[in-house]
Amino acid sequence: MSLIQISNLTFSYDGSYDNIFENASFQIDSDWKLGFIGRNGRGKTTFFNLLLGKYEYSGQINSSVTFDYFPYEVKNKSELTLNILSEMSSQSEDWEFMRELSLLDIDVEVLYRPFETLSNGEQTKVLLAALFLKEGNFLLIDEPTNHLDALARKTVSNYLKTKKSFILVSHDREFLDESVDHILSINRENIEVQSGKFSTWWENKKRQDEYELKKNEGLKKDISRLKKSADRTSRWSDKVEKSKGVKVSGNKPDKGYVGHKSAKLMKRAKTLETRQNSALEEKIKLLKNIEQNDELKINPLKHHLNRLIEFSDVECFYGEHKVCGPISFIVENGDRVALNGSNGSGKTTILKMILGEQIKYTGQFNVASNLKISYVSQDTSGLKGNLQEYALMKDIDESLFKTILRKMDFERVQFEKNIEDFSSGQKKKVLIAASLCEEAHIYIWDEPLNYIDIFSRMQIEDLIEEFKPTMLFVEHDMFFREEIATKIINM
Known part of the structure; x- marks a missing residue:
């Protein structure tokens, strides 16, 4: 066991006036299984790069461990997988690679295949296995679940239970709960470390937020009452002070008495002002880390037909190769249908058929006429230009589009950047915000x-549960799927 100590860490990118980190201080035990959470763009991957020594910074990072990063960059993907793993972990024997792969439900034959022939899920698993075999190293795992189906996520979380010494960035709440024993969170105003899994951290945060909101309301009332009392006392003091030398019923007042009374009232006014300032100082400390989950809106259309999409014993083919099927399901107005299946089971192929792509199939397939569809792709690689240009290209209201992005925690400075410079999560929010601007039947x-932070996932869940749009979706986040889906189609 050793400590990774962060002291007064401050960092900003060249040309930026905003610090990503400012005087951040905390420490991490190198034996922990640490979940790393925070809004998109808060600096999680940046922090990993600082640990890896890629950027200059002020402050101190003290550690006796060596850091490794996942995803590991494979330079020659045509190499045999075994050769790549041996290069990554040169001290490991072949039998050790085989043992790790068996824990990850991977057939050892993948070791003797070119790396490029492995699926995304298989590549994720073999790279994790090799990195964990490097004894004494501390692993920085950056969003490993994005290419994993639900079953693979469960397998990897079970694997991580047997390991230690890692920081895991993930926005999948169930995956985090199954994999970690501490939480490192980048909040709006600070960075904190807590013992326990994600759900424990979340319950603690809700309690803290609720306490601060109640405390804030109480202080607002106290400040208002104290201000009124201070103003009233000050007026009385002024009135008494002015009464010096003024005859009352022909008699001159006792100046000593009047002065004493005025001083007493002034003292009380000062006391009230001090209490008011103390309450203001206490109030300023509150609410700084409360995430603003502003309500999102959507305007779904209702089709004149109830049945919008129908598949009956459909089998899909690429050339002579069957991709999926037979599959049968119906989507009606108000349904929220989730397609569930392993990677490569044909889920995206089904969606492409509905979107009009020419795919060879057998069976019966029908889509209602004049069906307006809003589509969010899993691929963000084609996003280019600025947000204004993107809104124009998509023919959506730019003002509404940017308002939705602001509600999803975009800073205004992001509006001046090109989309290519956004984080992966921010790019995905661009696609979702554009879809929410569109009026559609489905x-x-x-x-x-993929890449969307936990708080934004909750926003999207609340949106769907409130407006109940008709949906057909693929999503491996089991928590989201079980909350949202009215039907689950297993493929």
Whole structure:
């Protein structure tokens, strides 16, 4: 066991006036299984790069451990997988690679295949296995679940239970709960470390937020009452002071008495002012870390037909290769249908058919006429230009589009940047915000939550539960799927 100590860490990117971190101080035990959470763009990947020594910073990072980063960059993907893993962890024997792969439900034959022939899920697993075999290193795991289906996520979380010495960035609440024993959170105003899994941290945060909101309301009332009392006392003091030398019923007042009374009232006014300032100082400390989950809105349309999409014994083919099927399901007005299946089971192919892509199939497939569809792709690589240009290209209201992004925690400074410079989560929010601007009969979303932070996922869940749009979606976040779906189609 050793400590990773962060002291007065301050960092900003060249050309930026805003610090990503400012005088941040905390410490981490190198034996912990640490979940790392925070809004998109708060600096999680930046912090990993600072630990890896990629950027200059002020302050101190003291550690006796060596850091490794996932995803590991494979330079020659045509190499045999075993050769790549041996290069990553040169001290490990072949039998050790085989043992780790068996824990991850991977057939050892993948070791003797070119790395590029492995699926995204298989690549994730073999790279994790090799990195964990490097004894004494501390692993920085950056969003490993984005290419994993629900079953693979469960397998990897079970694997991580047997390991230690890592920081895991993930926005999948169930995955975090199954994998970590501490939480490192980048809040709006500070960075904090708590013992326990994510759900424990979340309950603590809700209690703290509720306490601060109540305390804030109480202080607002106290400040208002104290201000009124101080103003009233000050007026009385002024009135008494002015009465010096004024005859009352022909008699001159006792100046000593009047002066004493005025001084007493002034003292009381000062006391009230001090209490008011103390309450203001206490109030200023509150609410700084409360995440503003502003309500999102959507304007779904209702089709004149109840049945919008129907698949009956459909099998899909690429050339002569069957991709999926037979599959049968119906989407009606008000349904929120989740397609569930392992990677490669044909979920995206089904969505592409509905969107009009020409795919060879057998069976019966029908889509209601004049069906307006809003689509969110799982791929963000084609996003270019600025937000104004994107809104124009999508033919959506720019003002509404940017308002939605602001509600999803975009800072105004982001509006001046090109989308290529956004974080992966911010790019995905661009796609979702554009979809929310569109009036549609059905919203088809393909893995919409990849890279999206936990707080924004909750916003989207609240939106869907309130407005109840008709949806067909693919999502491996089990918590989201079980909260939202009215039907689950297993493929």
